[in-house]
Amino acid sequence: MPKVLISDKMDPKAAQIFRERGIEVDEITGKTKDELIAIIGGYDGLAIRSATKVTKEVLAAATNLKVVGRAGIGVDNVDIPAASAAGVVVMNTPFGNSITTAEHAIALMFALARQLPEADASTQAGKWEKNRFMGVELTAKTLGLIGAGNIGSIVADRALGLKMKVIAYDPFLTAERALELGVEKVELDQLLARADFITLHTPLTDQTRNILSREALAKAKKGVRIINCARGGLVDEVALKEGLDSGHIGGAALDVFVEEPAKASPLFGTPNFISTPHLGASTTEAQVNVAIQVAEQMADFLIAGGVTNALNMPSLSAEEAPKLKPYMALAERLGSLLGQLAGDAIRGVAIEVEGAAAELNQKPITGAVLAGLMRVYSDTVNMVNAPTLARERGLDVREVRHDREGDYHTLVRVSAETAEGPRSVAGTLFGNGAPRLVEIFGIKVEADLAGPMLYIVNEDAPGFIGRLGTTLGQAGVNIGTFHLGRRAAGGEAVLLLSVDTAVDEALLADLRALPGVRTVHALRFG
Known part of the structure; x- marks a missing residue:
């Protein structure tokens, strides 16, 4: 029976789902890093929120760990490269709190537009400063989205309903998707020059860190109002304060900060600044949704091999897993055969599928080939860390799908570029799903492996x-x-x-x- 640790406070439905699926679960929260290291070795799965830090040291102690599930979007608290190297799948739940976070961004936009926090404080202090709080309408204003993914697209939809014009900067946004969303795709400098409001909806990466830097804020339209419900570190907080003080920035609302909990910030006390304590996902519905989703995803993986919303492995639904299992077994053995015979001579590898295999999700087949191929270098390799090992060795990996009819109802071929020239092995599945080698280095042969x-x-x-x-x-x-x-x-x-x-x-x-x-x-x- 698989065993899962829930190490952060989570809706009770998560533990209930694990138990219903036949998985043993312990709910032990509030542990220090050393305390977590002392117990993690006994678990196959770790379900977390934002409090638990899954570091390289924790992963080194997690000798049985197969999956980490983050109930929420951000995985800043998980060392994903270390998890990948250890062969541990890292999942999140990107859709469970999407609406909640998008609604919070819209709420902060309204609060900035109408100065609601200041007006509330003034009124409750016994003042009646009706003429002091002169707001602006959202209608006909231009909203600039930095990031037009899941949450950004929901914000765009709500903003269009408010009769705003929406422009978006996102390197991954296609022209077709922009048209579908009803937004105009622009470059960052164009967005800064045109937007009356800017909302951020992008993960924190080396490319997005301080995307609203001092230089970027200086290019922004005078009086712009900025909302960040995504990740601390996307905005230069010191430069933002300077912009607010000078009046170049008309207002700012942050739900996230570089340092959290944000007990102190250069922005605190600044006029026209609103802050909330990372409330983007803090609704009853969102907390229940992400807990249910992470438990279902982890259970699918531990019981059936399904992979959903993984950040370091191709997706493989619980329905696909049984169909793909024999193909993955064949692919792993072909990769292993080639790795054992060619070894260090391999410079690149191509995985070709035809027949029935060509109708399936090819990514897990490729992962299985690489797992077999890399096993000659590591006895702890699996489908999670095999692509990392392949990249480290500089292997070029190609996937090819053929629609042609061949001699077999299904065929998987693995070809390698080696120092001695090209090498190729191919295999099929017999009627009972048993893998069978049918060709090795151009010679026809039928063999079990x-x-x-x-x-x-x-x-x-x-x-x-x-x-x-x-x-x-x-x-x-x-x-x-x-x-x-x-x-x-x-x-x-x-x-x-x-x-x-x-x-x-x-x-x-x-x-x-x-x-x-x-x-x-x-x-x-x-």
Whole structure:
């Protein structure tokens, strides 16, 4: 039974879902880093909010961990590269609090436009300063979105309903998607020059850090009002205060800060500044939604192998997983075969699918090939960290999908560019879903790939198989299955033998010394 730790306060429905799916769950919150390190080794899954920091040290101690699920969007508190290197899937729930966060941005835009916090404080202090609080309408104003993804698109929809004109800066926004959203795609400098209000809806990355820098704020339209409900660090807080003090910035509302909890900020007390304590996701509905979603996603992964909203692995639905499982097993063995035979000589790899395989999600098949291929370098490799290992080794990875009809109802081919030239292996699935090798380095052969095996290239000549059997028999090695292929009679032949026990180096040397032998490799599968 998989075991999950919920380490941050979360709606009780999360634990309920885990238990209903047959997963053991512990709810232990408020632990320090050292306390978490002391217990994390016993868990397959870790469900978190923003309080738990999943650091490299925590991941090193999490020897059984397979998945980290963040109930929410931001994963700043998870070391994703370290998780990937450890083979741990990192998931979030990008849609559970999208509406809530978008609505909070709209609420802050209204609050800035009509000076609602200051007017409330003044009125409750017994003043009646009706003439002091002169606001502006949102109608016909230009809203500039920095980031037009999930949340940004919801804000755009609401703003259009308020009869605002919406312009958007987002390098990933296509012209077709902009048209669908009803927004105008612009460059950042254009947005700064034209927007009456600016809202930010982008993750914090090296590219977006201080995207509203001192220089950018100086380019902004005089009197602009800025709202950030995304991530602290997108706006230069010191420069923002200077802009507010000078009057160049007409107002600002931040729900997020560089340092949180924000007990002190240069912005606090500045006129025309509104702050809230990271409330973007703080509605009853959002808290329930993200808890349910993270539990369902993690349960799907731990029980069925489904991968949803992962940040370091291709998505694979719980419905797809059973269909893809035999293809992934085939792909992993083909990758393993190529890795064991070609090893360090590999410079690039291409994964081709045709027939039934071409109708499926190819990303998991590619991940399985890389997992098998990289296993020659690491015994802890899996589909999560295999792409990272491949990149570290400088491997060029290509995917090819063929619509053509071939000799087999389904075929997966893995080709490698090596120092010795191109190498290719191909396999299919038999009717019962069993993986079967059908071609190796251009030679047709039908073979299972399981357990300890021997790969032998030899000259096709009479008497060789007898000498081989005698040598193995004298060493006490029993042959399980015997698969033979050759280019032509009397030419190069390939033997794949499954053996009951692993072959040691001394026996490999004896086999290589047999007349006619060109190559001998000991292989291992499973």
